[in-house]
Amino acid sequence: MNRRDFLGMLTAAGAGLACSESFGFEAGSPKTGGRKPNVIFILADDLGYNDTGCYGADPRHMKTPNIDRMAAEGIRFTDGHSPSSVCTPSRCSIMTGDYAFRHNLGWGILPGDAPLFVEPGTFTLPSMFKGQGYATGIVGKWHLGLGKGGKDIDWNGEVKPGPCELGFDEAFIIPATGDRVPTVYVRGHKVVGLDSKDPITVDYKKPIPGGIAYEEHPEAADVLKPIKKHGHNDAVTAGIGRIGYMAGGKSALWKDEDISDVLTAEAIDFISRRKDKPFFLYFATHGIHEPRVPHPRFRGKSGAGTYGDHTEEFDEAVGKVFAALKKLGIDEETLVVFSSDNGGCSWVGYDYREGADLNGHKVNGVLRGEKGSLWEGGTRVPFIVRWPGKVPAGRTSAALVSHTDLLASFAKLVEAKLPEKAANDSVDVLDALLGKAETGRKELVEHRWGPAKSCALRSGSWKYVDGQLYDLSADISETTNLAAKQPDRCKAMAARLSELVSREKTR
Numbered sequence: 001m002n003r004r005d006f007l008g009m010l011t012a013a014g015a016g017l018a019c020s021e022s023f024g025f026e027a028g029s030p031k032t033g034g035r036k037p038n039v040i041f042i043l044a045d046d047l048g049y050n051d052t053g054c055y056g057a058d059p060r061h062m063k064t065p066n067i068d069r070m071a072a073e074g075i076r077f078t079d080g081h082s083p084s085s086v087c088t089p090s091r092c093s094i095m096t097g098d099y100a101f102r103h104n105l106g107w108g109i110l111p112g113d114a115p116l117f118v119e120p121g122t123f124t125l126p127s128m129f130k131g132q133g134y135a136t137g138i139v140g141k142w143h144l145g146l147g148k149g150g151k152d153i154d155w156n157g158e159v160k161p162g163p164c165e166l167g168f169d170e171a172f173i174i175p176a177t178g179d180r181v182p183t184v185y186v187r188g189h190k191v192v193g194l195d196s197k198d199p200i201t202v203d204y205k206k207p208i209p210g211g212i213a214y215e216e217h218p219e220a221a222d223v224l225k226p227i228k229k230h231g232h233n234d235a236v237t238a239g240i241g242r243i244g245y246m247a248g249g250k251s252a253l254w255k256d257e258d259i260s261d262v263l264t265a266e267a268i269d270f271i272s273r274r275k276d277k278p279f280f281l282y283f284a285t286h287g288i289h290e291p292r293v294p295h296p297r298f299r300g301k302s303g304a305g306t307y308g309d310h311t312e313e314f315d316e317a318v319g320k321v322f323a324a325l326k327k328l329g330i331d332e333e334t335l336v337v338f339s340s341d342n343g344g345c346s347w348v349g350y351d352y353r354e355g356a357d358l359n360g361h362k363v364n365g366v367l368r369g370e371k372g373s374l375w376e377g378g379t380r381v382p383f384i385v386r387w388p389g390k391v392p393a394g395r396t397s398a399a400l401v402s403h404t405d406l407l408a409s410f411a412k413l414v415e416a417k418l419p420e421k422a423a424n425d426s427v428d429v430l431d432a433l434l435g436k437a438e439t440g441r442k443e444l445v446e447h448r449w450g451p452a453k454s455c456a457l458r459s460g461s462w463k464y465v466d467g468q469l470y471d472l473s474a475d476i477s478e479t480t481n482l483a484a485k486q487p488d489r490c491k492a493m494a495a496r497l498s499e500l501v502s503r504e505k506t507r
Contacts, residue, residue: 036133038281039134042283052067075385091284095122099445120165129410140263147160147162162186201248202245210247232291292352464494
C-alpha cells in the first residue's frame with residue numbers, strides 16, 4: 001500500500017469508527033449565554049525547554065515559526081512543568097489530575113503490552129469534558145496500557161479497555177512508543193489495516209517464531225540500527241530495531257517517516273467533523289521521541305542533525321492544526337495549550353550516522369539535567385496558552401504551573417464540578433493560564449519515576465532535591481547548593497515533601 005492510499009484510508013475511516021461504548025457520565029447543558037470553547041492540548045514527546053525559538057533555540061540549529069507564532073499570540077510560561085520527567089507517569093497525571101506515584105506506577109515507563117493502568121470509570125480529563133457535553137478525542141501516543149496486558153491483549157480482535165473506557169469518544173493511537181512494539185495504529189478498539197490472515201503476536205520476554213529478532217538478523221534494520229546498550233535490539237519492524245518482540249501484522253505496520261503526517265491528518269479530521277459543537281482534543285504527537293525518522297522533506301533541513309530535523313517536522317504539524325482552525329472559522333472559539341511530556345534528552349538509542357551531531361545545540365538550554373532527572377531539565381518544559389481575544393497576546397508569565405493542573409483548571413473553565421475523591425493534586429490555575437493572574441501554584445512536587453521517594457519539591461523559587469537546596473530565582477542552573485547556609489529552610493522543605501507524598505491528596 002502506498003503512502004497516499006494509506007493516508008486516505010486512515011482519514012476516511014475516521015468518520016465511521018469511533019469508540020463504540022459511552023462513558024457513563026451525564027452530559028451537562030451548554031453554558032448560558034454562549035458556546036463553551038473548544039479545547040486542544042498539543043503534547044510533544046521529549047521536546048526540551050530550549051528546542052523552540054521562543055524559548056531560546058538558535059535559528060542556526062532549528063527553526064520553529066509556528067510554535068513561535070503561538071507564543072507571540074498567547075502566553076509563554078517560563079516555569080511550566082510536566083508532572084514527571086518520563087512519559088508514562090506524566091500521561092497518568094494529565095489524565096487523572098493525580099501525582100503518578102499515588103498510583104504505585106513502579107519504575108515508570110510501561111512496556112507496550114502493559115495492561116490499562118488507569119481503572120475504567122476513573123474521573124479523568126476527557127470524562128470531565130464529556131460530562132459537560134463535549135465531543136472528546138485522542139490522537140497520538142497513549143502509553144498508559146491496554147486491555148488486561150500481556151497475552152490477554154487481543155491485537156487481532158478488540159483491543160480494550162483503553163482510551164474509550166476513560167472518557168474519549170474517539171481514539172486513534174500509538175499504543176506505547178515509537179520504539180516499542182506493536183508498531184501499529186489502533187482506532188477505537190481495532191488495529192488499523194490488519195489482515196486477519198496475518199495475525200499479530202507480541203511478547204516482551206522472548207523472540208517469536210516468524211518475527212525478525214535483531215540479534216539473529218541485524219541486517220534487517222536497514223532503516224535505523226539500534227545502539228545495543230539502549231535496548232532497542234529486540235525485534236525489527238519496518239526496518240528499525242525496537243523494544244519487545246513482534247510477529248505478523250505486516251499490512252498494519254506504520255511507516256515511521258509518515259507518522260507525523262498521519263497523526264496530524266487524524267487530528268485535523270477530528271476537528272473538522274466536530275467543529276459545530278464544543279470539543280476536546282488531546283493531540284499527543286510522536287515528535288520528537290525516538291526513533292527519529294523525519295519525512296524526507298525534512299531530512300538535513302535543520303542545523304542540528306536528525307534531532308533538529310524532527311523538531312522542525314513537529315513544528316509543521318502544529319502549524320497545520322492552527323491553519324485548520326482558521327480555515328474552519330473556529331480559531332477564536334478554541335483554547336490551545338502546547339507543551340511537552342518531559343524535558344529533552346540528548347542521549348540516543350539509535351545510530352543516526354551523520355545526523356547524530358546536534359552541532360552545539362543544548363536541548364534544555366541552561367537548565368541542569370534532562371529527561372529522567374529531578375533537576376529542572378527533567379520537568380521544566382515549553383508551556384504556551386493561546387486563545388485569540390481571551391488570552392493576552394505576546395505575554396510572558398513566570399507563574400508556576402503543571403500539566404497536573406489542567407483538569408481542575410479546565411473544570412472551572414467549563415463550569416464542571418470535581419468529585420471529592422478525584423483530581424487529588426490538580427490545582428485551579430485558570431486565572432494564570434488566561435493571563436488574569438501573575439501567580440499559579442505555591443508549591444509543586446517534581447517527580448522523576450518510580451515510587452514517591454523519587455521526588456523533589458518546589459516552593460516558590462526554592463527547590464529541595466535529595467538533601468540539597470537551590471534558589472532558582474538567582475540560580476536557574478542549580479549550581480550552588482545552599483543547604484549548609486540555610487539548614488532550617490532545607491529541613492522544613494524536606495519535611496513538607498515527605499508530608500505531601502505520604503498523604504492521599506494535595507488539595
